[in-house]
């Protein structure tokens with residue numbers, strides 16, 4: 001399953017707001033439309049947002065192309081600023097845009113504009129290809145944690161739809177399943193937007209991986225009844241001490257896992273780490289509109305005028321995380337030290 005397809009002129013995004021009822025690709029031919037798709041969650045999931053923003057940047061650079069270099073650079077800055085404003089929590093968005101801006105900074109006064117535009121397209125293609133590659137590597141490291149068939153609980157959607165292809169948490173599950181080590185996956189429905197029910201259940205069913213859908217408030221009972229051996233979730237931003245922001249509800253799942261002594265794993269590529277943030281306290285948490293809470297699939301489910309709090313993410317403190325599965329291996333506590341080593345390895349690989 002591909003969340004996005006680039007044809008050289010446009011980016012087609014699998015519209016995730018319509019799944020699973022309608023499988024429809026949105027053909028985006030300008031950067032503003034991709035930005036809108038990110039805002040509206042037509043494309044969502046941290047790595048997918050990053051890759052989509054990279055392609056949006058390519059289109060934005062083409063739309064800004066003009067013979068005056070300074071005017072071009074001014075326009076590019078506004079493209080970059082707009083894309084950065086689309087969603088605040090997933091750091092992969094900012095990571096991908098930093099990569100694109102670095103191409104501009106390093107090359108814009110050295111080469112002609114057509115060549116610069118080509119380089120930007122190459123960079124976006126590389127970001128997308130790397131996302132697929134690291135997901136597979138991560139999946140192998142993650143699957144090696146399971147030596148016998150297990151039942152896994154997951155929250156939100158960290159699958160092919162949340163990435164360019166294959167997935168982070170669901171990538172590990174796919175790999176473990178192919179090795180005969182998945183008995184069943186419990187998918188939390190993930191209120192308020194149902195990424196678990198609409199996307200994770202859909203993806204796993206398509207792959208014939210045994211999946212059982214539960215509402216978020218059933219996770220504790222399922223654990224108490226010994227139906228879950230491990231939890232694997234994705235991440236939107238991981239601080240330098242391992243504190244992890246992920247879809248709202250992840251924190252509660254982590255606490256439940258801790259209470260029931262069930263291992264709780266996070267699967268995320270190195271691009272999800274934000275080394276500039278010492279702890280999760282600094283991670284910006286997106287707050288979304290009240291309509292998502294007061295209405296269920298367009299039908300009003302709360303009184304008029306009710307006060308609503310709708311944080312889209314929460315932060316799980318590092319002490320509740322058994323391991324962080326990355327393309328560099330599985331990090332274990334002490335996360336502070338392991339994440340410092342990860343940063344050094346990433347710098348060596350640059």
Ligand SMILES: CSC[C@@H](O)[C@@H](O)C(=O)COP(=O)(O)O
Pocket residue numbers: 041044045046047090155156157158159162163167168169195233234235236246247248312
């Ligand atoms: C590999 S994706 C991990 C996370 O991005 C995912 O679990 C999540 O929280 C996505 O939130 P969303 O608001 O749907 O973009």
